[in-house]
Amino acid sequence: MTISAEVPVAAARGGPVAGAGEHGRRNAEEGTSAADLVLPLVAVGGVGVLAGYGYVRRTRRARTRTTPGVVSPQPPVTPLPVLERQAGAALVQADDCLRTSREELAFVEARFGTGAGGGGEGGATVTEPFVRALREAERELSAAFAIRLRYDRGVPEEDAARRHALAGIVGRCAEAGRRLDAEAPAFDQLRALEEELDTSLGIAEARFRELAGRAGRVDAATTTSTVTVTVTVTGYVEQAKDRLVFATTHLNQARQTADLGDTGTAIRHLRSAEGAITQADVFLNDVDRLANSRTAAAALVPAALTGAEAELAKAEMARATPQPPSGRLHTQLTHAHSTLAAVRQELTGDSPYDPLDALRRIVQAMLPLGAGRDGVLGVAAWLVGRSDVGSADGFVATHRGAVGVAARTRLAEAELLLATDPAAADEPASEARETAEQDVRVHGNPYAGAADDRTGGVGGAVLGGILLGEDPDGGPPLSFGGPATRKRRGLPPT
Structure with a gap:
């Protein structure tokens, strides 16, 4: 701010003060009175006081909040x-x-x-x-x-x-x-759903009928099987049927609204049904994959056990010294011996056992000794890792409405390790599954129990991330796209 060098002078009044003496009139005529000199000084002093007060106000505002044109010396830190x-x-x-x-x-x-x-x-x-x-x-x-x-x-x-x-x-x-x-x-x-809705509905309905028949067959197979279904897929057939109940409801509604000419609503019902059909497929695939993995593991356990025992013998010979092995090595050798002996007893016993778990224990017992990544043990590690990664991924896919970032991060790590070091993929995959299950238990489901003709299966659809869960009816179905476009098929506001 620039201040003019010219000091303003107070304007002269219209005449002398009434009753003033001759001396006063003489001073007024000859020059400036003392009062005339004091007024400018007072004015300048007032300007300085106001300027100082304004500076203090601006400084205080700058320190407490951000104002236009003023940079805060201490910006807020998230x-x-x-x-x-x-x-x-x-x-x-x-x-x-x-x-x-x-x-x-x-x-x-x-x-x-x-x-x-x-x-x-x-x-x-x-x-x-x-x-x-x-x-x-x-x-x-x-x-x-x-x-x-x-x-x-x-x-x-x-x-x-x-x-x-x-x-x-x-x-x-x-x-x-x-x-x-x-x-x-x-x-x-x-x-082109607006023009080709009937074609897409036909594809979804055909897929639905195929899965409905398959669910019945898988249910019958698991019911009559002499091998106990492991906890990782317990209830999966029931959850697949729940998704199919939801799918059939929305496929019917899609047909009805399409016949009435309400194409937008029909598309929304179709997308809801497609999401449920996909997840029903995931549930049934997980059951089938586990059964196939256990069959392959059962055939591999004898060879893996023999290979591990040979590796253990070599490890003991390579580390043989006049002194006993170190405490850590002794613990590792003892653990490997006891694990292999337990698996051998299960293999030769009459009681049923889980061959995948047997392979897992064999591989994990041999890894600290530098074995488990080559030969038959490497094949065993890959089979176990693939099964565990697939199990975790399927669970996240069908429960993603509740699964948080920790489980997904560990799953991403396991997927990467499966391609580079299968023996190391088992641990993060198992942790991902356990963390995801905990997320689901903590999250709960406010839509659980809704089972009338209109809302049957909504709880599972929200839990599975098929519906976004923003509204009492479950919210909009999600579609191909990122955050800005994935809700474009949602129901219009009412």
């Missing part, structure tokens, strides 16, 4: 726990978007002949942009999970670097979502 929750929510949302997008793309591939058992060249061409978008989004999400995994292990250590890591997670997730959002309009154009 606490790390808040940033961690934001990054975790971004990971969960991005993972959900990817899972939903894969599921809906499978119905498009079935229509154009590029799904399982298909392979049509023309279909592959029309769906290739969406397959590419999914792969790019998966790379971003995989990188985000890798950052989160290091973060959970304390890397980096400095607060500033940890803030940067969390910002990187959010940025990667945002890019994954943006990539899917960008393809959503073209995806809808390819599906």
Whole structure:
């Protein structure tokens, strides 16, 4: 602020004060009185006081809040726990978007002949942009999970670097979502549900009938089986049937509303049914996969046990010294001996046993001794790791409405290890499954028990992330796309 060098002078009054003497009149005529000199000084002093007061006010405001044009010397800092929750929510949302997008793309591939058992060249061409978008989004999400995994292990250590890591997670997730959002309009154009609804309904209904028959067969097989079903798939057939109840309700409603000309509502019912059909398939696949894995494990246990016993003998010979082995090595050898002896007793006994668990114990007992990654033990490790990773992934997929970031991070780690070090994939996969189950127990389900004709299966649909759970009826069904587009098939506000 610039102040003029010219000091204002008080204006002269219209005349002398009544009753003034001759001396006063003489001073007024000859020059400036003393009062005239004091007034400018008072004015200048007042300007200085006001300027100082304004400066103090502005400084106080700058220190307490941000005002336009004033930079706060101490900007507010978001606490790390808040940033961690934001990054975790971004990971969960991005993972959900990817899972939903894969599921809906499978119905498009079935229509154009590029799904399982298909392979049509023309279909592959029309769906290739969406397959590419999914792969790019998966790379971003995989990188985000890798950052989160290091973060959970304390890397980096400095607060500033940890803030940067969390910002990187959010940025990667945002890019994954943006990539899917960008393809959503073209995806809808390819599906053309508004014009080809009957075709898509026919595909969903055929898939539904196939799964309904399969659920009955799987249920009968598990009921009459002499081998006890393990806890990992207990209740899966019932949950598959629950999803199918939900699917048949919405397929019927889709047909009815389509006949009435309400295409938008019919599409929303179709998307709800497609999501339920996909998850019913996951439940039944998990039961079948476990049965197949246990059959393969039962055939492999004798060879794995023999191979482990040979490796154990070599380990003892290689470390043989005049002195007894160290305390740690002695413990490892003792544990391996007792584990192999217990498995051998189960194998030769009359009681049923879990061959997958037997393989797991063999591999884990031999890993500390440097064995378990090659030969027959390597095959055993891969079989166990694949089974455990598949079990954890299926559980997250069908309960993702309640599963948090910790379980998903461990699952991402297990999936990476399965391709690089199968023997090490078992532990994070098992932890992912256990953490996800705990999330479901803590979360609960406010829609559980809704079983009338209109809302049957809504509880499972919300728990499975088929419906977003924002409304009393379960909320909108989710579709191919990122955070900005995945709810576009939702019901309009009433």
